[in-house]
Amino acid sequence: MITPPALQTKSVIKTYQSDSGTINAVDSVNLTVNAGEFVALVGPSGSGKTTMLSILAALLKPTSGEVLLDGIDQSGLSEPQRVKLRREKIGFTFQANNLVPFLSARENVELMLKLNGRLDKEGKDRSVELLTRLGLGDRMKNLPSQLSGGQQQRVAIARALIHNPSLVLADEPTASLDTERAFQVVETFANLIHEQKRAGIMVTHDLRMCEFVDRVLQMRDGKLIAEYSGADQISNFMANTRH
Amino acid sequence: MTNEFQLAGYLAWKEIWRNKGRFFLVSLVIALITLLVLFIAALGEGLGNGNREYLSKLDSELIVFQENADFVIQSSRLSPSKVNAIRRVDGVAQAGSFAYASAAIVVTGEAEPVKIALIGLEANEPGTPTAVGGRPFRRNLADEVIIDSNTAYRSKLNVGDTLVLRTSQAEKEKTYDLTVVGIAEGQQLGLQPTIFVPIQTWEEVRPKSSAEIGNNSPTPNVAIIKIMDGFTAEQVRANLLAEIEKIEAGTLQEVIEALPGYTAQQSTLNTQGAFTLIIGILVIGGFFQIQVLQKVGQIGVLKAIGTTTPTVAIASIIQIVVITTIGVFIGALLTFLLSLGFPPSIPIVFNGFTSLIAIIALMAIGPLGGLVSIQYAIRIEPLKALGLSS
Ligand SMILES: Nc1ncnc2c1ncn2[C@@H]1O[C@H](COP(=O)(O)OP(=O)(O)O)[C@@H](O)[C@H]1O
Ligand SMILES: [Mg+2]
Numbered sequence: 001m002i003t004p005p006a007l008q009t010k011s012v013i014k015t016y017q018s019d020s021g022t023i024n025a026v027d028s029v030n031l032t033v034n035a036g037e038f039v040a041l042v043g044p045s046g047s048g049k050t051t052m053l054s055i056l057a058a059l060l061k062p063t064s065g066e067v068l069l070d071g072i073d074q075s076g077l078s079e080p081q082r083v084k085l086r087r088e089k090i091g092f093t094f095q096a097n098n099l100v101p102f103l104s105a106r107e108n109v110e111l112m113l114k115l116n117g118r119l120d121k122e123g124k125d126r127s128v129e130l131l132t133r134l135g136l137g138d139r140m141k142n143l144p145s146q147l148s149g150g151q152q153q154r155v156a157i158a159r160a161l162i163h164n165p166s167l168v169l170a171d172e173p174t175a176s177l178d179t180e181r182a183f184q185v186v187e188t189f190a191n192l193i194h195e196q197k198r199a200g201i202m203v204t205h206d207l208r209m210c211e212f213v214d215r216v217l218q219m220r221d222g223k224l225i226a227e228y229s230g231a232d233q234i235s236n237f238m239a240n241t242r243h
Numbered sequence: 244m245t246n247e248f249q250l251a252g253y254l255a256w257k258e259i260w261r262n263k264g265r266f267f268l269v270s271l272v273i274a275l276i277t278l279l280v281l282f283i284a285a286l287g288e289g290l291g292n293g294n295r296e297y298l299s300k301l302d303s304e305l306i307v308f309q310e311n312a313d314f315v316i317q318s319s320r321l322s323p324s325k326v327n328a329i330r331r332v333d334g335v336a337q338a339g340s341f342a343y344a345s346a347a348i349v350v351t352g353e354a355e356p357v358k359i360a361l362i363g364l365e366a367n368e369p370g371t372p373t374a375v376g377g378r379p380f381r382r383n384l385a386d387e388v389i390i391d392s393n394t395a396y397r398s399k400l401n402v403g404d405t406l407v408l409r410t411s412q413a414e415k416e417k418t419y420d421l422t423v424v425g426i427a428e429g430q431q432l433g434l435q436p437t438i439f440v441p442i443q444t445w446e447e448v449r450p451k452s453s454a455e456i457g458n459n460s461p462t463p464n465v466a467i468i469k470i471m472d473g474f475t476a477e478q479v480r481a482n483l484l485a486e487i488e489k490i491e492a493g494t495l496q497e498v499i500e501a502l503p504g505y506t507a508q509q510s511t512l513n514t515q516g517a518f519t520l521i522i523g524i525l526v527i528g529g530f531f532q533i534q535v536l537q538k539v540g541q542i543g544v545l546k547a548i549g550t551t552t553p554t555v556a557i558a559s560i561i562q563i564v565v566i567t568t569i570g571v572f573i574g575a576l577l578t579f580l581l582s583l584g585f586p587p588s589i590p591i592v593f594n595g596f597t598s599l600i601a602i603i604a605l606m607a608i609g610p611l612g613g614l615v616s617i618q619y620a621i622r623i624e625p626l627k628a629l630g631l632s633s
Pocket of ligand 1: 046047050
């Protein structure tokens with residue numbers, strides 16, 4: 001038997017009704033991401049990136065189409081089933097409001113295991129290890145408000161990976177970081193996704209961040225219009241595209 | 244479900260702990276509301292008690308009034324012969340005359356005489372107050388007085404001391420020296436400092452017009468009845484009404500409720516208490532609502548990463564209950580400490596039952612006030628975490 005790709009979408013459509021008519025925020029998107037693959041989702045503002053990410057995250061139901069996670073369609077699940085799916089199979093980093101403000105860095109990471117009812121000694125050790133790996137060994141007891149933007153983003157990365165999810169989603173992880181920090185954060189993120197064999201998708205408007213991904217998916221008006229894979233194609237795309 | 248409760252408890256507690264100052268402030272607001280509500284309840288209890296305490300402590304079941312007195316002691320007059328007739332009615336074990344007048348006592352150190360209720364009672368009949376210090380009356384004519392504890396407090400008189408009573412006799416002020424033989428615990432009539440004298444002495448010392456002077460038989464206002472074993476108050480009342488003309492008889496409860504102003508006073512204070520509770524609900528509700536509005540992003544993230552809605556709701560409820568409990572506890576403690584410093588002349592009485600009802604009502608203000616905010620938290624979309632609204 002062939003193992004199914006970690007993530008696969010089939011003709012996913014999301015339409016919104018607005019005063020000016022119907023908008024196809026996501027229009028017949030077919031994509032596949034394999035375990036151990038890190039993909040960037042790029043496109044101009046309003047092209048449907050966040051909507052697409054929300055659908056992949058099981059936060060938003062598509063109007064039609066299938067979203068297969070480890071071969072199982074999640075598009076038709078009930079809300080409680082989606083909640084369960086999110087905490088078991090998906091890891092998140094968000095643009096803002098990333099961390100739970102009243103939990104320390106370490107507690108934020110461990111929360112993901114607590115949610116799944118499996119925070120044990122081994123899990124605690126792994127949390128410490130992962131945070132140390134992300135350069136936060138001496139920041140574990142700090143609250144988010146005591147951490148810089150880059151440090152918060154790295155805690156969120158640890159939280160997104162700690163429970164061994166199949167799919168890791170990052171929405172503009174570098175939005176609030178300076179260039180140097182942004183490169184560091186994305187590079188570490190890419191390394192961890194490759195090592196741990198997760199399927200990773202990062203939405204970004206900063207094309208320089210595509211340096212660390214295996215594949216770039218370009219969206220416009222809700223459609224997937226181009227795909228670039230391999231170092232050559234990607235650096236070409238980065239050199240020739242302006243958003 | 245167990246995991247949900249554990250998780251909710253964990254989140255609720257961590258949030259409180261890491262925002263101690265803010266949550267403590269809310270607890271303090273609840274504590275102040277508690278203080279207010281408990282004091283209003285205690286004042287209501289104290290006033291009500293002050294009004295009814297003589298009556299409610301009587302070892303008696305029925306009080307006989309003149310017809311049409313509507314159970315108001317001051318509007319009733321019974322002739323002594325009627326009291327004797329009452330004693331012969333079937334089912335009446337004992338009947339004591341009760342006579343009321345207003346007077347004043349001279350207190351050393353105070354410029355103005357203290358106005359008091361002067362009550363005349365028959366020795367060895369129902370109505371005599373239970374003296375906690377000293378002894379009851381032995382005869383119906385004796386220069387003796389039993390004073391209520393509040394009078395004792397105001398006048399600083401003790402058993403064995405001499406009380407100076409001042410009344411007007413045929414338009415002339417006259418003073419009488421009476422020996423304090425007993426002190427009664429909390430048996431005022433109508434919130435006035437009260438003194439009790441034997442009935443014949445009462446007739447001698449009470450304020451009189453010139454026409455009344457020389458009349459030696461006192462006219463009681465009412466008769467206080469103790470019924471025989473084996474009879475009910477209703478039976479004895481029926482017997483009394485059948486055998487004696489122009490009287491009415493009321494149970495203690497009926498007479499208490501007919502006390503002038505009693506019902507109005509109690510309902511005024513109950514309304515005040517209820518309004519304080521409602522204001523409490525609104526204040527607490529407002530606070531939790533503002534808090535949940537500030538937490539939209541945080542709750543969105545929690546839901547997005549897989550926290551169930553029940554967990555979020557339970558965490559909010561736990562927080563509200565903990566904050567309310569701490570507040571009510573602090574408030575009750577403050578009330579207790581403050582009440583220790585209150586002089587006995589202020590009628591404040593902490594009744595266990597009334598306080599319990601108030602505390603239960605106070606414990607409800609947090610959850611009731613927080614209802615809207617919990618509802619709101621339940622409806623927050625996890626998409627908010629992505630900065631999207633659906
Ligand atoms: N809740 C919504 N209701 C109506 N239209 C929406 C809603 N969310 C997004 N859209 C529209 O869908 C399109 C895609 O939006 P979005 O996914 O946010 O794009 P991006 O993240 O690439 O900027 C836009 O035209 C946007 O206006
Ligand atoms: Mg967007």
